[in-house]
Amino acid sequence: MAIFRTEDTKGKKEDLASFITMITRDETPFLSSVGNKKATAVFHEWQTDELAAPAANAQAEGSDFSASAVANTSTVRAGNYSQILTKHIQVSKTLDSVSKAGRNSEFAYQMKKKGTELKRDLEHALVGSRQVTNGSGGADGVAANAGRTMGGFQSCAAAGLTSAGATAGTHSLALSDVDEVMQRVYEEGGKATVLMMSPSQKRNFSALAQAVTGTRRNLDEKGSIRQSVELYESDFGLVKVVPNYIQGLANSIDKSDGLGGATDVLVYDPSWWSMANLRPLHTADVGTQGDSTTAMMIEETTLECRNTFASGMISGIGAIQA
Numbered sequence: 001m002a003i004f005r006t007e008d009t010k011g012k013k014e015d016l017a018s019f020i021t022m023i024t025r026d027e028t029p030f031l032s033s034v035g036n037k038k039a040t041a042v043f044h045e046w047q048t049d050e051l052a053a054p055a056a057n058a059q060a061e062g063s064d065f066s067a068s069a070v071a072n073t074s075t076v077r078a079g080n081y082s083q084i085l086t087k088h089i090q091v092s093k094t095l096d097s098v099s100k101a102g103r104n105s106e107f108a109y110q111m112k113k114k115g116t117e118l119k120r121d122l123e124h125a126l127v128g129s130r131q132v133t134n135g136s137g138g139a140d141g142v143a144a145n146a147g148r149t150m151g152g153f154q155s156c157a158a159a160g161l162t163s164a165g166a167t168a169g170t171h172s173l174a175l176s177d178v179d180e181v182m183q184r185v186y187e188e189g190g191k192a193t194v195l196m197m198s199p200s201q202k203r204n205f206s207a208l209a210q211a212v213t214g215t216r217r218n219l220d221e222k223g224s225i226r227q228s229v230e231l232y233e234s235d236f237g238l239v240k241v242v243p244n245y246i247q248g249l250a251n252s253i254d255k256s257d258g259l260g261g262a263t264d265v266l267v268y269d270p271s272w273w274s275m276a277n278l279r280p281l282h283t284a285d286v287g288t289q290g291d292s293t294t295a296m297m298i299e300e301t302t303l304e305c306r307n308t309f310a311s312g313m314i315s316g317i318g319a320i321q322a
Contacts, residue, residue: 039301043134176319182234
């Protein structure tokens with residue numbers, strides 16, 4: 001007689017695990033390294049100033065006041081536009097009523113997921129945006145009512161080091177590049193403490209540093225082999241070498257000058273940077289639309305660079321060299 005097999009019965013239960021896996025990274029290294037403050041306008045402004053360069057100063061005894069010797073200079077106003085970031089959620093009432101594996105509420109699950117995505121979008125703007133637009137159709141040349149775009153790190157850092165005529169990936173990173181930018185920042189009165197770069201450039205930097213020092217690996221007391229370089233001591237201070245996976249997404253980052261975030265090394269002191277929040281991350285309850293529940297996650301913020309000369313950038317890097 002024929003064997004009665006599993007495929008012949010109609011009463012089988014599904015075997016679906018009660019969890020959901022998602023292989024992704026949710027860190028925001030640059031955003032996590034800077035502070036937060038309140039903004040009160042869509043164009044957030046601050047002032048910078050600088051001391052006169054050191055000069056010879058020897059006066060005759062009893063010399064009189066001279067109006068011509070007065071050299072007062074005004075402060076400089078700097079600013080950045082706020083950028084509105086949103087995520088939209090819409091879930092049918094039926095979907096939130098049926099039994100589901102891995103979550104009880106589909107709406108709550110989507111809210112958590114979209115919140116993580118929005119923070120990644122913000123990090124994307126911070127480490128890759130080189131253009132600032134006001135969304136008014138004015139001098140920026142963008143269409144009326146277009147979304148305002150904040151300037152990210154690259155649009156704010158003034159002491160960047162770029163090879164002449166470089167395009168993405170044509171300049172070989174050298175330790176002298178790091179030292180040069182560190183020196184420029186130091187001479188302006190700052191002290192960089194972080195080198196931030198894409199994952200591939202982090203590997204390049206470790207290989208470069210090891211090649212220069214002649215050390216390929218370090219065997220610690222536990223027998224673990226350490227190949228990475230996490231701290232680099234230059235002539236102008238100790239810096240932490242930090243990989244940023246979002247910088248590695250070169251194709252999806254604004255490249256208005258022909259370069260991408262994957263080809264940049266950000267050299268900065270986090271204390272000179274801050275997020276200025278006009279509207280902190282919040283949920284706007286749109287309510288029920290027909291037979292579904294809807295909501296919007298909204299954040300309006302901008303990047304404050306308290307002084308552009310406290311940071312620098314190495315751009316257009318590709319391979320490594322000693």
